[in-house]
Amino acid sequence: MIDKEILATIDVDEAVPGKTRDALRAAHLYYMQDLTMDAIAHELHTSRSSVSRLLSHARASGLVEISIHSPLDLPSRIEHEILERFEVQAHVIPVPDHASDVDRLDRVALSAARILGRFIDSNLTVGLAWGSTMGAMSRHLVPKATHNSEIVQLNGAGNLRTTGIVYASELLRRFGDAFGARVQQFPVPAFFDDPATKQAFWRERSTQRLLDLQGRLDLALFGIGSPFAEVPSHVYQGGYLERADYEGLSRDGAVGDVATVFYRADGSTDGIALNERATGPDFATLRRAPRRICVVSGRAKLAGLRGALAAGLITDLIVDEGTARALVESPAD
Amino acid sequence: MIDKEILATIDVDEAVPGKTRDALRAAHLYYMQDLTMDAIAHELHTSRSSVSRLLSHARASGLVEISIHSPLDLPSRIEHEILERFEVQAHVIPVPDHASDVDRLDRVALSAARILGRFIDSNLTVGLAWGSTMGAMSRHLVPKATHNSEIVQLNGAGNLRTTGIVYASELLRRFGDAFGARVQQFPVPAFFDDPATKQAFWRERSTQRLLDLQGRLDLALFGIGSPFAEVPSHVYQGGYLERADYEGLSRDGAVGDVATVFYRADGSTDGIALNERATGPDFATLRRAPRRICVVSGRAKLAGLRGALAAGLITDLIVDEGTARALVESPAD
DNA sequence: TCCCACTCTGCACATATGTTCACGCGGCTT
DNA sequence: AAGCCGCGTGAACATATGTGCAGAGTGGGA
Numbered sequence: 001m002i003d004k005e006i007l008a009t010i011d012v013d014e015a016v017p018g019k020t021r022d023a024l025r026a027a028h029l030y031y032m033q034d035l036t037m038d039a040i041a042h043e044l045h046t047s048r049s050s051v052s053r054l055l056s057h058a059r060a061s062g063l064v065e066i067s068i069h070s071p072l073d074l075p076s077r078i079e080h081e082i083l084e085r086f087e088v089q090a091h092v093i094p095v096p097d098h099a100s101d102v103d104r105l106d107r108v109a110l111s112a113a114r115i116l117g118r119f120i121d122s123n124l125t126v127g128l129a130w131g132s133t134m135g136a137m138s139r140h141l142v143p144k145a146t147h148n149s150e151i152v153q154l155n156g157a158g159n160l161r162t163t164g165i166v167y168a169s170e171l172l173r174r175f176g177d178a179f180g181a182r183v184q185q186f187p188v189p190a191f192f193d194d195p196a197t198k199q200a201f202w203r204e205r206s207t208q209r210l211l212d213l214q215g216r217l218d219l220a221l222f223g224i225g226s227p228f229a230e231v232p233s234h235v236y237q238g239g240y241l242e243r244a245d246y247e248g249l250s251r252d253g254a255v256g257d258v259a260t261v262f263y264r265a266d267g268s269t270d271g272i273a274l275n276e277r278a279t280g281p282d283f284a285t286l287r288r289a290p291r292r293i294c295v296v297s298g299r300a301k302l303a304g305l306r307g308a309l310a311a312g313l314i315t316d317l318i319v320d321e322g323t324a325r326a327l328v329e330s331p332a333d
Numbered sequence: 334m335i336d337k338e339i340l341a342t343i344d345v346d347e348a349v350p351g352k353t354r355d356a357l358r359a360a361h362l363y364y365m366q367d368l369t370m371d372a373i374a375h376e377l378h379t380s381r382s383s384v385s386r387l388l389s390h391a392r393a394s395g396l397v398e399i400s401i402h403s404p405l406d407l408p409s410r411i412e413h414e415i416l417e418r419f420e421v422q423a424h425v426i427p428v429p430d431h432a433s434d435v436d437r438l439d440r441v442a443l444s445a446a447r448i449l450g451r452f453i454d455s456n457l458t459v460g461l462a463w464g465s466t467m468g469a470m471s472r473h474l475v476p477k478a479t480h481n482s483e484i485v486q487l488n489g490a491g492n493l494r495t496t497g498i499v500y501a502s503e504l505l506r507r508f509g510d511a512f513g514a515r516v517q518q519f520p521v522p523a524f525f526d527d528p529a530t531k532q533a534f535w536r537e538r539s540t541q542r543l544l545d546l547q548g549r550l551d552l553a554l555f556g557i558g559s560p561f562a563e564v565p566s567h568v569y570q571g572g573y574l575e576r577a578d579y580e581g582l583s584r585d586g587a588v589g590d591v592a593t594v595f596y597r598a599d600g601s602t603d604g605i606a607l608n609e610r611a612t613g614p615d616f617a618t619l620r621r622a623p624r625r626i627c628v629v630s631g632r633a634k635l636a637g638l639r640g641a642l643a644a645g646l647i648t649d650l651i652v653d654e655g656t657a658r659a660l661v662e663s664p665a666d
Numbered sequence: 667t668c669c670c671a672c673t674c675t676g677c678a679c680a681t682a683t684g685t686t687c688a689c690g691c692g693g694c695t696t
Numbered sequence: 697a698a699g700c701c702g703c704g705t706g707a708a709c710a711t712a713t714g715t716g717c718a719g720a721g722t723g724g725g726a
Contacts, residue, residue: 024403025427031399032426032444037713043429047676052714058401066364067398068391070357071478093365094358096376111365145404369682380706385684 023058026051031064062117062143078321081328086309088317091115093297095320101298104320108297109136112318116221119293119316120179122146124218128175129259129280130157130168130190133223133295138171141178149181152213154222155259155280156188186210188279190260191241195276214281217289224296224304225257241274248273256304258286258294258313265303267311283311291315302326356391359384364397395450395476411654414661419642421650424448426630428653434631437653441630442469445651449554452626452649453512455479457551461508462592462613463490463501463523466556466628471504474511482514485546487555488592488613489521519543521612523593524574528609547614550622557629557637558590574607581606589637591619591627591646598636600644616644624648635659 022044029035029043030051037055041048058064070076082090093111095104116137120126128134128151157168169185176183188207192198201207227241227249241249252272254262259280263269269283286292294314296305302323308314319327355377362368362376363384370388374381391397403409415423426444428437449470453459461467461484490501502518509516521540525531534540560574560582574582585605587595592613596602602616619625626649629638635656641647652660 020404024401027401028427028444031401032447033440034443036711043427048713049676049715050674052712053674056714063401063404065400065402067400068357068360068364068396069398071353071396094361094376107366110367111361114365371682381683382685382706383704386704389684 019054019057020061020063022046023054023061023063026054027058027064030055060142062145065117065142078324078328082317082324085328086314086317088309088314090324091316091318092324093318093320095297095322097322101300104322105133105136105297108295108318108320109133110140112295113137113140114142115318116293117142117144119219119291120144120146120149122148124149125152125213125216126150126175126181127152127154127214127217127220127222127281127286127289128172129154129220129222130171131223131225133297134221135171137295138174141174143178143180146179146181149179150184150213151175151179151181152184152210152217153186154214154220154286155261155278156186156190184210184213186279190279191245191274192277192279198277198279211281215285215288217286218291220286220289220292222258222292222294224294224301224308225260226301226304227254227257227262245274255307256301258283258308263307263311265307265310267307267309267313269311283313286313293318296320296323299323299326306330352387352390353394353396356387356394357396359387360391360397363388393475395478398450398475411657411661415650415657418661419647419650421642421647423650423652423657425657426651426653428630428655430655434633437655438466438469438630441628441651441653442466443473445628446470446473447475448651449626450475450477452552452624453477453479453482455481457482458485458546458549459483459508459514460485460487460547460550460553460555460614460619460622461505462487462553462555463504464556464558466630467554468504470628471507474507476511476513479512479514482512483517483546484508484512484514485517485543485550486519487547487553487619488594488611489519489523517543517546519612523612524578524607525610525612531610531612544614548618548621550619551624553619553622553625555591555625555627557627557634557641558593559634559637560587560590560595578607588640589634591616591641591644596640596644598640598643600640600642600646602644616646619646626651629653629656632656632659639663 026040026044029040030037035043037048037051041051044051044054055064059066076092078092079090082088091111093108095107099107124146126149130153151172153168153172172183172185175181188201192201202211227246249262249272252262252274253264254272254274255265256263257278257280260278261269261275261280261282262272262278263283264272269275275282280286292314293316294305294308295318297320299322305317305319305323305327359373359377362373363370368376370381370384374384377384377387388397392399409425411425412423415421424444426441428440432440457479459482463486484505486501486505505516505518508514521534525534535544560579582595582605585595585607586597587605587607588598589596590611590613593611594602594608594613594615595605595611596616597605600616602608608615613619625647627638627641627647628651630653632655638650638652638656638660
């Protein structure tokens with residue numbers, strides 16, 4: 001029995017490289033030598049269909065990397081302006097203005113997932129927020145082999161699974177798989193009902209360990225929550241917050257949240273009652289991460305984005321074109 | 334009249350970015366967001382055909398870069414073995430064994446041209462040999478913007494233009510255009526008839542200037558000449574060498590040449606008479622370049638390649654699979 | 667040992683992409 | 697002003713690529 005299992009394991013370990021080798025060779029022939037798939041099929045003694053599939057595999061598994069370089073003398077005006085005004089490196093994703101919010105999110109997430117590979121590397125501790133944006137990204141990650149990296153969940157989440165929102169554990173797993181990283185779950189709700197419970201929980205040693213990791217991030221990755229957006233298709237729908245909570249947020253002047261921590265337009269968080277029950281790291285902690293990537297899509301999140309910029313939470317911004325334009329067209333900082 | 338010319342120039346300079354911007358956007362949409370060309374055409378308010386052309390342009394002009402990464406745990410056995418035995422970083426190009434020599438050369442040259450971008454950078458002085466291999470490469474270069482680089486011709490060449498061999502000046506120009514580099518021609522024949530003429534020429538100040546540059550290369554790029562190969566479709570066909578020259582080479586034990594300088598199987602060059610009349614740099618000079626890339630295709634060049642390796646001329650080798658295999662299968666160093 | 671579940675293959679079809687061609691629009695010359 | 701390039705366009709066609717499907721092979725479990 002044990003032998004069988006070992007054999008099976010070996011079998012897989014041997015079989016995969018075989019496929020990978022073929023995929024690699026097919027990729028060379030296709031992308032470097034411009035052969036047609038038909039010709040490659042002939043060289044590999046297989047069918048054209050299989051070559052098509054091999055190439056898909058090669059792309060999906062990161063064997064083939066496609067990158068786009070703007071000529072340095074033509075660096076998108078918008079990205080440049082964002083850098084000037086906010087000291088943030090922007091990646092603007094072209095999306096037509098008439099696209100629906102869902103399309104927009106998907107397209108930004110797809111591009112973001114592909115850009116992400118540039119930031120992830122070995123020996124990194126990566127903090128990951130939980131939300132619809134991260135969920136969408138998780139579906140499109142391009143694998144990249146790293147060693148000794150770790151993905152740390154930044155904020156809690158329930159187990160609901162509404163449209164487009166993925167279990168936190170599933171989300172973590174996808175990121176972990178894609179980068180060969182260990183995964184640190186944070187099994188708490190998004191918001192505690194009672195601040196005292198949170199306090200108590202925070203004193204647990206297992207929680208301490210996680211908080212400690214959160215304090216030593218190399219990279220943080222998060223979206224922006226906008227509680228008052230027209231289409232609040234996120235955490236706020238899941239029944240996490242009640243009418244009274246919204247009213248409280250409104251009264252406190254909150255314009256958005258990062259990993260369940262809310263802030264005002266000027267980036268301040270003090271005195272926002274709900275934060276006492278939130279599970280994400282406070283901003284001082286978050287800002288310790290040297291690189292902090294924010295993915296935003298949709299004008300509805302503009303106010304939230306402005307606040308996060310004011311709070312100095314962001315070092316790299318991935319954003320759709322319309323929102324970027326709106327950001328830059330505002331009167332002043 | 335002058336005004337018109339200036340206007341025309343400005344016109345071009347303005348027009349090209351417009352196209353480049355579109356190409357860039359199309360590339361984003363296609364390669365990052367996986368839109369179909371049809372959809373892109375719609376977003377760009379143009380026809381699908383034009384999008385197809387824009388994307389071709391984006392690829393050909395280096396806006397889009399496609400690279401292939403072997404998983405680090407699976408680095409082609411052959412490349413690894415070459416690194417072990419010859420201390421040379423190899424790039425093995427897969428080519429089926431039954432391919433004709435012409436195919437093989439083309440495919441190696443195509444791949445080599447695409448790999449070359451990784452080596453070329455700003456502020457480099459690049460030495461370039463002249464021959465059929467370099468000619469084939471010159472047809473497939475992917476542009477890359479650099480500043481303050483310089484391409485220096487390593488060896489002279491006549492003006493003939495046999496099949497597949499390009500004027501030296503044309504070849505230089507293509508490399509120069511592709512990388513935005515200045516070009517230093519070396520207007521001499523491949524071989525002088527009389528060593529004394531060479532000596533005299535070498536004392537000219539203009540020649541001195543060029544030799545000086547050759548002594549300070551950052552990068553050298555060359556193929557291998559094999560005078561006794563079955564298909565000597567190179568310099569040797571152009572009437573540069575006479576029967577007596579071949580006999581002399583044979584007597585002296587030459588197995589190949591790099592930039593018109595001949596060497597024996599052990600890499601030595603001393604006492605090979607023809608070298609007195611050759612125009613390329615001696616090997617001590619060539620070896621001063623910290624990086625020396627050699628492009629080889631075809632088993633016929635195997636002996637020549639071995640000699641060049643023995644002479645320590647090569648730091649990076651781009652070679653077709655069959656030849657690489659033959660190289661490694663030899664009994665010992 | 668047999669059978670099920672799984673994966674992989676190649677065929678045939680549906681799409682997507684590349685290329686040819688005829689046309690129309692400036693810009694330049696005469 | 698007329699006429700002649702040279703370039704860029706989109707329609708139509710020719711190829712190349714992606715995918716659903718049914719069958720073959722394989723390993724694991726009863």
